[in-house]
Amino acid sequence: MSSGEKTEAAATPGRGPEAQCYAERVSLRLPLGISGRDPGGQGFTELGYTKILNRNGAAIVVNRLLAPKQILVIRWVGDTVEAEVRVIGQIGSEPDGKIYGVAFIDPAADYWHIEFSPPSSGVMLKVLLECPGCRHREIVSLSEFELSVFEANGGLSRGCNKCREETLWSQSKDGRPPEPAVPAAQAGVPAPGGKDRRKTFRTKMQPKGCILFCQQETPVEVVDMSRAGVRFQCSRNFPDDLLVRVAVPYMPGAANIFVPARIRWSRTLPSGKFECGMEYMKN
Numbered sequence: 064m065s066s067g068e069k070t071e072a073a074a075t076p077g078r079g080p081e082a083q084c085y086a087e088r089v090s091l092r093l094p095l096g097i098s099g100r101d102p103g104g105q106g107f108t109e110l111g112y113t114k115i116l117n118r119n120g121a122a123i124v125v126n127r128l129l130a131p132k133q134i135l136v137i138r139w140v141g142d143t144v145e146a147e148v149r150v151i152g153q154i155g156s157e158p159d160g161k162i163y164g165v166a167f168i169d170p171a172a173d174y175w176h177i178e179f180s181p182p183s184s185g186v187m188l189k190v191l192l193e194c195p196g197c198r199h200r201e202i203v204s205l206s207e208f209e210l211s212v213f214e215a216n217g218g219l220s221r222g223c224n225k226c227r228e229e230t231l232w233s234q235s236k237d238g239r240p241p242e243p244a245v246p247a248a249q250a251g252v253p254a255p256g257g258k259d260r261r262k263t264f265r266t267k268m269q270p271k272g273c274i275l276f277c278q279q280e281t282p283v284e285v286v287d288m289s290r291a292g293v294r295f296q297c298s299r300n301f302p303d304d305l306l307v308r309v310a311v312p313y314m315p316g317a318a319n320i321f322v323p324a325r326i327r328w329s330r331t332l333p334s335g336k337f338e339c340g341m342e343y344m345k346n
Contacts, residue, residue: 089116089177094140097125099133102288102311103322103343110140111160116175120148120167120208126160128312129153131220132229135165137174146174152212152220164208192219193235197226200235229289273313274301275321285311292324292342300337301326309341 093113100106111125123137133150148165155162167174190213193200203221205213213219218231272283272295283295293311301307308321322343329339 089175090114091116095123096138096140097123097127097135098138099129099135101320102130102290102293103309103320103324105320105322114162116177117207118175119170119206120151120165122154122162122164122208122211124157124160124162128161129163132222134168137165144174146172151208152216154208154211154215164212166206166208191235192221192232194221194223194226194228194232195230196228197223199223199225203232228287271313272309272311273319273321274299275308275310276301276305282313286338290343292327292340294338294340296332296336296338298336300331301329301339303328306344307341309343 091113093116095111095113096108097111098106098108107127109125109127111123113121113123115122129135129150131150131152135148135150136145137148138145147168149168151164151166153161154164190203190205191200192203203219205219209219216231218233220229221232222229223232272285272293274281274283274295274297281297281299283297286294286296288294288311293309303326305326307324307326309324310319310321313319324341324343327340327342329337332338
């Protein structure tokens with residue numbers, strides 16, 4: 064590492080003893096090729112760069128909307144060595160794009176080729192978080208970048224093993240001790256028929272979407288989504304098993320990508336709008 068590169072100990076002052084677990088980090092801009100798949104399964108590759116590195120991940124800047132838990136492949140520009148990372152969440156923004164905290168899928172990866180100090184537990188802080196859906200609470204150990212995402216957004220995106228939702232967990236104000244953790248195999252909200260048929264966690268989000276059918280575009284409001292599909296609301300009713308194309312997220316006038324999908328169910332809401340469940344289809 065050259066003398067111009069800056070190494071610093073990262074900690075959050077003013078917190079209790081559990082926060083005094085220092086994680087050595089490097090402030091360094093490295094150009095990256097960042098690859099992944101959008102919610103519709105379409106592959107993409109963007110150029111970005113790092114802002115901060117540590118042994119377990121990085122803060123990266125990329126001009127693309129990414130979702131928590133999304134898997135990316137990063138590669139130094141001009142090199143062929145790749146590494147898989149998981150998106151923790153958005154930390155902030157810069158003129159070049161959004162800043163995301165990412166963590167290596169393989170915790171033993173030596174991708175940066177930097178000799179950091181001997182690893183500690185990597186835990187910056189333990190905090191009692193609460194699922195906004197079912198109010199289930201857990202004591203969660205936050206790493207450096209998870210703590211940055213938590214402070215920037217007032218919460219952290221997590222999957223709940225009790226209600227099977229992917230939601231933005233916030234710090235619990237309830238003084239009662241948390242309930243024992245619910246094993247994933249026993250968790251879930253029963254669907255009609257007595258069984259939980261969800262195969263993936265759903266992420267609560269409110270981006271705009273658009274359904275393309277018979278050359279007509281219908282704007283929709285996304286309620287939640289997963290890798291398998293989308294639940295949305297709109298002013299038009301779509302019948303079950305209808306084949307359509309969908310773009311999520313959608314921006315009027317932009318180069319939106321529409322992917323094939325199938326309407327699985329629909330219902331009429333008290334407001335007079337319609338709510339539909341849709342699954343992505345392979346091309």
